Each structure stands twice: as C-alpha cells, then as structure tokens.
Amino acid sequence: MSSILSLSDVTVAFGELLACDSVSFEQEEGELLAIIGPNGAGKTTVLSAISGVYVPRPGASIKFAGGDDGSDLELIGRKPHQIVRLGLSRTLQNLGLFPGLSVFENLLMGRYVHQRQNLILAGMFTPGIRRDEVEQRRATEDLVDLLDLREYLDEDLEALPYGVQKRIELGRALAMRPRLLLLDEPVAGMNRPEKFEMTEALGRVRAERGTTLLLIEHDMEFVMGMADRLVVLNHGQMIAEGTPDEVQANPLVIEAYLGADDEDSLVADLGGDALGLSTPGDQSPAG
Numbered sequence: 319m320s321s322i323l324s325l326s327d328v329t330v331a332f333g334e335l336l337a338c339d340s341v342s343f344e345q346e347e348g349e350l351l352a353i354i355g356p357n358g359a360g361k362t363t364v365l366s367a368i369s370g371v372y373v374p375r376p377g378a379s380i381k382f383a384g385g386d387d388g389s390d391l392e393l394i395g396r397k398p399h400q401i402v403r404l405g406l407s408r409t410l411q412n413l414g415l416f417p418g419l420s421v422f423e424n425l426l427m428g429r430y431v432h433q434r435q436n437l438i439l440a441g442m443f444t445p446g447i448r449r450d451e452v453e454q455r456r457a458t459e460d461l462v463d464l465l466d467l468r469e470y471l472d473e474d475l476e477a478l479p480y481g482v483q484k485r486i487e488l489g490r491a492l493a494m495r496p497r498l499l500l501l502d503e504p505v506a507g508m509n510r511p512e513k514f515e516m517t518e519a520l521g522r523v524r525a526e527r528g529t530t531l532l533l534i535e536h537d538m539e540f541v542m543g544m545a546d547r548l549v550v551l552n553h554g555q556m557i558a559e560g561t562p563d564e565v566q567a568n569p570l571v572i573e574a575y576l577g578a579d580d581e582d583s584l585v586a587d588l589g590g591d592a593l594g595l596s597t598p599g600d601q602s603p604a605g
C-alpha cells in the first residue's frame with residue numbers, strides 16, 4: 319500500500335489562534351480516514367489547508383499522489399482549482415448547490431472542469447463540441463445511477479429533501495472523478511433513512527470508482543461504522559490516531575469530549591454508547 323496523502327507539520331494560524339497546530343498524518347490509497355473532534359477543533363481548517371483555501375505556515379508539507387504516474391506532488395502553493403484538477407475534490411460543511419439549476423444541470427456543472435474545449439469555443443457549434451457535450455452528459459448519467467438520483471431529475475432542487483440535496487452535492491464533487499474526495503460532515507442534519515442512503519452511496523463510490531475518502535463527521539455511529547482509521551483533533555492539536563476501537567478506548571479522546579464546553583451535547587455527540595459513556599442526567603424516554 320502507498321500513501322495517497324501525507325501531511326507534515328501543518329499549522330494554520332488566524333491571528334494568535336492556531337486553528338490547526340503541527341498536524342501530521344498519512345492516508346493510504348483506498349483507506350477511509352475520518353477526522354473527528356469537538357466543535358472548533360480545527361477539522362474544517364485541515365481540509366481547507368489540503369484543498370488550498372488556507373496556506374499553512376512555512377515548514378509544512380502536504381503531499382498528494384496526484385502526478386500522472388502517481389508520483390507525489392506538493393500541494394502547498396497551488397490554488398484550489400489547480401488542486402481539483404490534480405484529482406482532489408471536496409464537499410462543504412454547508413450545502414453548496416446552484417438553486418436556479420435542475421438536478422441534472424447541477425451534476426453537469428461539476429463536469430466543466432473536465433471539459434477539454436476552451437469555453438470561448440463553446441459558443442460555436444462544431445462536431446468536436448458536440449462530441450464533448452455527449453461525453454459530459456454520459457458521464458453525468460453515470461453519476462445519476464451511482465447516487466440513485468434518477469427519480470429526482472425533474473424536480474425543483476429547493477423542494478427536495480435535505481438528504482437528496484446532499485447526495486447531489488456529493489455527485490458534483492464526484493463529477494470531477496477525483497482520486498481523493500474530502501467530505502465535511504456528509505451526514506450532518508440527516509435523519510436515519512437519509513444517513514443510511516448516504517452511507518450506501520459512499521460505499522458504492524468506494525467500490526465502483528475506487529475513490530479514496532477523507533471525511534469529517536460528528537455522528538459517531540456513522541463514523542465508527544465506516545472509518546478504517548481516525549485522526550482526533552482537539553484545540554488544533556492531534557491527540558490520537560488509530561482504529562475506531564483504539565480511538566474509543568483512548569482516555570485523551572474521552573477527556574477531550576467530556577471536557578468540552580457543552581458537555582451534554584458533546585457526550586451525546588460522541589454517541590455515549592459508542593464510548594461506553596452515559597450522558598450525565600441522561601434519561602431514557604419512556605417506552
């Protein structure tokens with residue numbers, strides 16, 4: 319196995335605050351790695367550093383096996399759109415769709431990065447352009463099937479359930495056929511059936527496309543069930559790394575969640591059960 323991603327000494331500062339502080343980890347190709355930690359731990363900041371939105375302090379390195387021959391490339395210093403073109407995409411913590419466009423068009427938008435022809439040329443109708451358009455549409459059709467979206471194609475985007483909108487957003491990020499996909503809280507705000515659908519969809523993405531996933535998630539049932547390995551952040555620092563079992567048994571991790579400001583919600587966040595903890599003052603609903 320070889321690393322697809324490797325972070326070394328990644329520090330991102332906002333004024334005095336070190337949102338992530340000397341974070342280092344590696345991810346193997348095909349491995350599902352999850353980043354967890356209490357609110358404000360620096361999880362999104364790490365994804366933003368990888369995707370080129372924030373530039374870490376000097377001394378950091380972020381290597382991605384994105385060369386044509388699979389060789390490692392340094393990502394620091396590249397712009398977000400250049401990183402996407404290397405095969406590394408991302409979905410956002412808050413939904414990022416185009417409300418005025420149909421479901422199909424939203425998915426198709428994700429393909430533009432792959433469009434070979436110059437956009438100025440696109441105004442002229444040539445056989446080359448036509449072929450390209452057919453290719454883009456075929457690729458988008460594949461996504462519709464992969465993510466089980468066919469029944470929604472003609473519906474008004476804004477009227478669709480949140481879980482479906484999140485799958486469309488996933489489709490847009492996948493349209494670029496990334497080798498590595500970063501997902502910021504893919505099941506946040508979802509009900510159980512929606513979480514189940516998303517879990518199934520991500521499973522198909524891994525199995526059918528071989529996409530490597532790096533995700534952030536607060537939902538412990540979801541993340542412990544899905545991740546091969548986890549990295550735990552607290553106050554910007556990496557406090558643990560390991561398999562779901564190792565992480566759940568780690569006293570530093572339990573302490574980080576218990577010691578957080580909003581104790582009740584964070585223990586609940588970590589899914590009390592998953593850690594063998596109960597929320598203080600926890601009351602089981604009758605029935």
Ligand SMILES: Nc1ncnc2c1ncn2[C@@H]1O[C@H](COP(=O)(O)OP(=O)(O)OP(=O)(O)O)[C@@H](O)[C@H]1O
Binds near residue numbers: 356
């Ligand atoms: N653009 C910014 N400017 C200033 N401070 C920021 C900025 N982005 C994040 N921070 C701060 O950096 C810290 C880490 O934020 P980050 O969003 O990475 O946390 P997180 O782990 O993703 O939290 P959550 O689980 O709530 O999404 C927080 O204290 C946050 O307030």
Ligand SMILES: [Mg+2]
Binds near residue numbers: 361362363
């Ligand atoms: Mg976040």
